[in-house]
Amino acid sequence: MRLEAAFKMRQTFPRLINPLALLFSVVVGALLQAEDWTQWRGPARDGTSRGPIWPETLTETNCSQVWRVPLGPSYSGPIVTADRVFVTETKDKTTEIVRALSRRDGKQIWQAEWSGAMTVPFFAASNGSWIRATPAYDGESLYVAGMRDVLVCLDAASGQERWRVDFVDQFKTPLPSFGFASSPLVSDGFVYVQAGAALAKLDKHTGKVLWRVLQEQGGMMDSAFSSPILAKIGGRQLLLVQTREKLCGVDPIDGKVFWEQAVPAFRGMNILTPTHIGDQIFTSSYGGKSFLYQVSGPANALSVNQVWENKAQGYMSSPVVIGDYLYIHLKNQRFACLDVKSGKAMWTTKPFGKYWSLVAQGERILALDQDGHLLLIRANPEIFDLVSSLQVSKDETWAHLAVSGNEVFVRELNALTAYRWQ
Numbered sequence: 001m002r003l004e005a006a007f008k009m010r011q012t013f014p015r016l017i018n019p020l021a022l023l024f025s026v027v028v029g030a031l032l033q034a035e036d037w038t039q040w041r042g043p044a045r046d047g048t049s050r051g052p053i054w055p056e057t058l059t060e061t062n063c064s065q066v067w068r069v070p071l072g073p074s075y076s077g078p079i080v081t082a083d084r085v086f087v088t089e090t091k092d093k094t095t096e097i098v099r100a101l102s103r104r105d106g107k108q109i110w111q112a113e114w115s116g117a118m119t120v121p122f123f124a125a126s127n128g129s130w131i132r133a134t135p136a137y138d139g140e141s142l143y144v145a146g147m148r149d150v151l152v153c154l155d156a157a158s159g160q161e162r163w164r165v166d167f168v169d170q171f172k173t174p175l176p177s178f179g180f181a182s183s184p185l186v187s188d189g190f191v192y193v194q195a196g197a198a199l200a201k202l203d204k205h206t207g208k209v210l211w212r213v214l215q216e217q218g219g220m221m222d223s224a225f226s227s228p229i230l231a232k233i234g235g236r237q238l239l240l241v242q243t244r245e246k247l248c249g250v251d252p253i254d255g256k257v258f259w260e261q262a263v264p265a266f267r268g269m270n271i272l273t274p275t276h277i278g279d280q281i282f283t284s285s286y287g288g289k290s291f292l293y294q295v296s297g298p299a300n301a302l303s304v305n306q307v308w309e310n311k312a313q314g315y316m317s318s319p320v321v322i323g324d325y326l327y328i329h330l331k332n333q334r335f336a337c338l339d340v341k342s343g344k345a346m347w348t349t350k351p352f353g354k355y356w357s358l359v360a361q362g363e364r365i366l367a368l369d370q371d372g373h374l375l376l377i378r379a380n381p382e383i384f385d386l387v388s389s390l391q392v393s394k395d396e397t398w399a400h401l402a403v404s405g406n407e408v409f410v411r412e413l414n415a416l417t418a419y420r421w422q
Contacts, residue, residue: 034405037080040134040183041273041400042359045229047320049361049403055421058376058390063421066407067106070415072097077134077357077400078409078416079142084109085409086142086156087416090117090130096146098135100159106418110159116146120178121220133227134183134400136191138204143186147179149195153207163207167196170209176223183227192239192252194224199241201255211255214243221268231276236299240281244268247283249295249302258302264288273318275326277340280307284314286331292343308343312336320360322379327365329356335367337381346381357400368392368401368410392419
C-alpha cells in the first residue's frame with residue numbers, strides 16, 4: 001500500500017477500532033522510516049543506510065525470512081521501493097528478464113524480457129554468463145543494463161518499454177567481453193553509463209545520447225567494471241569515473257575531462273566504485289595498491305595528486321567510510337581498516353570470504369559474503385569487532401545487499417529472499 005493511499009484511508013475511516021488503528025500506525029511508521037534502495041550501493045551510491053536503527057545482534061529470531069522467490073541467475077542487486085522490488089535474471093542463456101515483485105509478499109506484478117544474453121570468455125566462465133549491472137530507479141522509470149551493451153528504460157508501474165539504446169549497433173563498438181558490468185547512474189534529467197567503450201550521457205526521457213567521452217577501443221581490455229558516481233569536489237559537481245586503467249574527473253554538464261589519473265592494476269582490474277571523501281578520492285585495484293588522491297585547483301581547472309598509497313589490494317568489494325576510517329574487503333579475502341588521513345592499516349583480519357558487499361549505518365556495518373553469511377560488525381579502528389553472523393542463504397550471494405527500513409533483501413544466485421528484523 002502506498003503512503004498516500006494509507007493516509008486517505010485514515011481520513012476516510014477516522015473511527016477505526018483501537019487495535020486496527022494501532023496496526024495502521026505501525027505500518028505507516030515503518031513506511032515513513034524506510035528509505036528506498038534505488039540504485040547500485042543504495043540511495044547515496046556509497047553503501048550507507050539511513051533508515052531505522054539496526055538491531056544489536058542478528059539471530060534467527062530477530063531476523064526472520066518473510067518470503068523467497070526462485071529466479072534465474074543474476075549478479076544485479078535488487079532495487080527496493082515502498083511497495084515493490086525490482087530484480088533481473090538471465091533465462092536459458094538466451095533471454096534477459098526484469099521482474100517487479102510485491103514488497104509485501106514477493107508476488108509478481110509485471111515482467112519484461114528481451115533476447116540478449118551472451119557468453120563470457122572461457123577463463124571467466126566460473127563467474128557466469130548472466131546479467132551483471134544493478135538497475136537504477138528514479139521514481140517513475142527503471143533503467144536496466146543488458147549484457148550486450150543495451151540500456152533499456154522501463155515504466156516502473158507497468159513494465160512497458162519506453163526506449164532502448166543498443167550501444168554496439170549505434171556506435172559500432174565491439175561487445176564488452178564480460179558484458180555490460182557498470183551500473184547506470186541517474187541524476188536530474190539524465191542517465192550516465194560506461195558503455196559502448198566510453199562514458200555517455202543520455203536524456204533519461206528519450207534515450208538520446210548527448211555526449212560521449214573517455215572513448216576507448218572496447219572489447220576485452222576496455223570494458224568498464226567500475227560504476228560512476230557524482231560528487232561535489234573543489235566547489236563543483238563532478239562525475240568520478242574509473243575506467244579499466246584510469247580514475248577520471250568529468251564535468252557532468254558538457255563532458256569536459258578535467259583530469260585522468262593512471263591506476264596500476266593487473267590486466268586493468270580496476271573494479272571498485274570510486275570513494276569520495278571530501279575533496280579526496282580513494283580507490284584500490286587487483287594487482288595494484290590502495291590510493292588516496294587529493295583534488296585541487298580552481299573550479300574550472302581541477303587537478304589530482306596522490307596523498308598516500310598502501311600495499312593493500314582491493315578486488316570487487318567497494319568500501320564504506322565511517323568517521324576517519326575506511327573499511328574494505330581485499331583481494332586476499334581479508335577485511336581491513338585504513339586510516340583515511342595517513343593510509344595506515346589499523347588492522348587486517350584472517351581470510352574471511354572471497355567477496356563482501358557492505359552497507360554501513362552509524363558505527364555498524366552489514367556484510368554479505370558470497371557464501372550467504374550476513375555479518376554484523378561494529379566499526380572500530382582498534383580491533384575487528386564481529387558482533388554476530390547469520391546464514392541467510394545456502395546458495396551463492398554475489399549480488400549487492402539491499403537494506404530498506406527494517407527489511408534486508410538478499411539476491412541469491414537463483415532466488416530473491418526478503419528478511420525482516422525486529
